[in-house]
Amino acid sequence: MAGMKVFSLLAASSFLRYASAQDVIRNDTFFYGQSPPVYPSPEIEGLGDWGDAYAKAQAFVAQLTLEEKTNLTGGFANASSGCGGNIRGIPRLGFNGLCLQDAGQGVRATDFVNAYASGIHAGASWNKNLTFDRAYAMGGEFRAKGASIALGPPVVGPLGRIARGGRNWEGFSVDPYLSGILAAESVRGIQSRGVISCTKHFILNEQELNRIPTINAENETVEASSSNIDDRTMHELYMWPFADALHAGTASIMCSYERINNSYGCQNSKALNGLLKDELGYQGFVVSDWGAQESGVGSALAGLDMVMPSGLQFWGGNLTQAVRNGSVPEDRLTDMATRIMAAWYYTNQDAPDHPYPGIGLAPNLLLPHRIVDARDPSARPVILQGAIEGHVLVKNTNNTLPLRSPKLLSLYGYDAKSPDFNTPGPGFNPWSFGLQSHNVNSVICGFFGRGVCPPFAPIAQNGTFIVGGGSGANNPVYISAPYNAIQEQAIQDGTQLYWDFVNANANGSVHAESDACLVFINAAASEGVDRPSLRDDFSDALVTNIAAQCSNTIVTIHNAGIRLVDQWIENPNVTAVIFGHLPGQDSGRALVELLYGRTSPSGKLPYTVARNESDYGALLDPVGPVPPYTYFPQDDFREGVNIDYRAFDAAGIEPRFEFGFGLTYTTFEFANLASSVVSGASLSAYPTGPVIQGGNADLWDVIATVTASVTNTGNVAAAEVAQLYVGIPSAGQPVRQLRGFEKVLVHPNQTAHVEFELRRRDLSVWDVVAQQWRLELGAEYHVYVGSSSRDLPLVGNLTLA
Ligand code: NOJ
16 A cells, blocks of 8 residues: 555656556456546547437537637636636637536526526435426526526535535435436536536545645645546546436536546546546547646547636647647647537527527626526426425434424524625625636635635524535525524414524523424535535524523524534424525525425435534545655555445444435325336346447446335325435445435325336446456345335345346
C-alpha cells in the first residue's frame, strides 16, 4: 500500500507510468490511483436514436470555418445576458447560440420562476412519475427563459459518499439505483421540453473540500483532491446512475473539478474517452464545470468538448492554432462541434418557435429588464405535491399526528418563519447570490477562483430553509414558511397560536394549555463547502428545552442531508419528528397538508440516519491534504461499493433510522412474494447487444420479475413505497442492494399488487477482467421485499437458469 501511495504521488507529478493497452487487467484494484491513457477520443456515430440529430449536425458543421467551430466550444462573457454560460451564435446559418443556466431547484438568478423541491426531496418521495412531472414543469421554465441547457437536474454526482458532503442535497439519493431511476425520469422530463439536460458532475466529485486547486498558508499550490477508486466500484456505484441518465438520452454531461485517479476530471482520457464515450456510447457533448479546465491540448484530446465560462484561457485562438499546427487533429475539433450541434438538434432546438437564448435572463434584475413570466399554472399541483412527498415522518408516538382541530398551538424555532435578511427582494437565500448576475460568483473564493478561502460553513439558516446554497439555489416569487401556512389553518380552525422564534431557551414560556408544541430547526448546506457537522448544539438545545416544558413536542427539520437526532429522539416528550428536507417554495403549505392529515406522509429516507457520527466511520468527513500528500491530496475510496446502508449492513451497525424508512398514518402488510425469470429472456452471462448511449442495449432488457402484494390494514388511505432488495451471489457484493421500488396509493382494507422489473444490469456484477457486466448464472440470488432496507418481511430467491 505504501508503495502505491508513492506511485500515486509520482502520477500526480506527471511521471505517470501509464498502464499500456497491453497490460493485463488482473484484479479490482488495477486502476486504483492511476488513470490509464485512452486515445483517440471516440467520435459521435449517431448511435441509437441519435441518427437524425447526427446527420443534421454533420451537415451544419460541414459549413463552418475553423474559427466558427472553435467558437462553438468556448464560452464568452456576454454583458447583455444573465445566462451562466454563453456560446456565440452563427447568424448566417440561423443558429442563435446557446445559453447555459443552473440548476436543480428551478431556473437560477432570475425572477418570475418557481422553486421546486430539491434533489434530495425528490429522492425522499421515491416517486417516479412525480419526478418526471417536476422535471417536465421545470424544463418548461428553462425553455421560457431561453435556457438552451439546464445545468441539472439531474445531479447524480456527488452520490453522497461523505456524510458531511456539502452538495448531497442536490442529488436524489446515496443509492445508485434510486438515483439512476429518478435521473432518467428527470432527463426525459427536461428534454421533452426542448431543453438539453446536463447531467453532472462526471465523476467522483464526492466532497467540496479541495475540489479545486487552492493556495495553502505557505503560498504554495495544492492540487485538487484525487478520488482514487477501483474499477468495479467505479462501475457498480458511481457510474451506475450516469448510465441511466445516458440511456434516457441526456445530451450533455458536465465533467468535474477534482482529480480522478490522479488525473483532472475534465482532462481524464480514461473517464471521458474511455468510460463515457466508448463504453457508455455517449453521443452528446462534455462541458467543463465552471473553471474546471486545467489544460488546452490535453483536455481536447481527452474528450472535453465545451469549456465554461470562458474559452479564452486555454482554447479560443489557441485551439484553432493547435489544430493548424497539428497538436489537435481537426477531426477532434469537428467532433466537438458536431456533438454540441447534435445535442441541439436532438432536443429539437431548431424548431422555429424556440425562444431566443437567454431571453428571460437579465444580467441585473434591479435594472429595468424584460420580464418573462416562466411560470405555468399547470405546474402548481406538481410543486405542492413534490413538496408534500419529500417529507419523511420518522417518529409518531400514540398517533400524535395528524393534529385534530387543536385549540392552542405553540410554535418555536428560527426555521418556522420566512427568512428575514437585510436585503430587500427575493434574495432570501444568503448563499444564492440571487439578485446578482451569475458572474458575481467568480469573486467568491472557493468557487471558481484559486485562493485562500475563508471558512464559509453554513450550520443552520435563520429563517426557513427551502433551497440549498450555491449554484443549486434559486429565488421563487414567494415562500410559504411553516408559520404562514399554519396561521392560514389557524384562521380557519379558530386555533390560538403562541410563538417564540428567537429564544433557544424559552424557559417558562410554554403555555400550559398547548395541545402541541411545534419546533422548527434546519441543517443548511451550500456548494463550495462541506457541512461542519451533522447536528448543532443550538438547535438540539432548542428541542430539548421545549420538550422539557411540553409533553407533546413535534419537531420538523429542514435538512440538506443527513441530520442526527440522538440528542433527543428518545425523549418521551418528543412525540413526532419529520425530516422536511428542502421542499421548495410550497414548504409550509405542504407541511400543513401532512400535519393535519389531509394527506398521509409517504416519504422514505434516501440515506441512513446513524445514532452517532462515528457510525459513518471514514465516510463521515472529507479528506484534506494530509502528509505526505500535502500538495496532491489523495482520497482513497477504500470502502469500495459499501457506502451508506451497505456499509451499515456489512459492519452490522444498527442505524437510528435506516435507508428507506418512513412512517405514515396507517399500517401495511406485505404478502405473496413470487419471482420468476421472464420467459424467452436471453440468459447469456455477458450482454451481446450493440452499444447505444448508456451501454450495451440489452443491459436494459427485463429478464426477471418479482411480485408482491401490499394491503392497507389501517384506517386511512396512504401511499406505500414497496422496496425490493437483492443479494447478488458474488464475492464482494453488498449484503443487499436496492433493485426496485414501486409507490402505490392504497385505501383501507384494499390490496395493491406490485411488480418489480429486474433488468439484466440489475442482476449483473462488473467483471473487471472481462471488462463487461456478468450475470451469476445458476447461482441463487436472494430477494427481499418490504417497506425499508431493514423491514423486509418477504424473503425469497431467484436462480437464473
Ligand atoms: C459550479 C458548479 O459545480 C456547477 O454545478 C454549476 O453548474 C456551475 N458552477 C455553473 O454555475
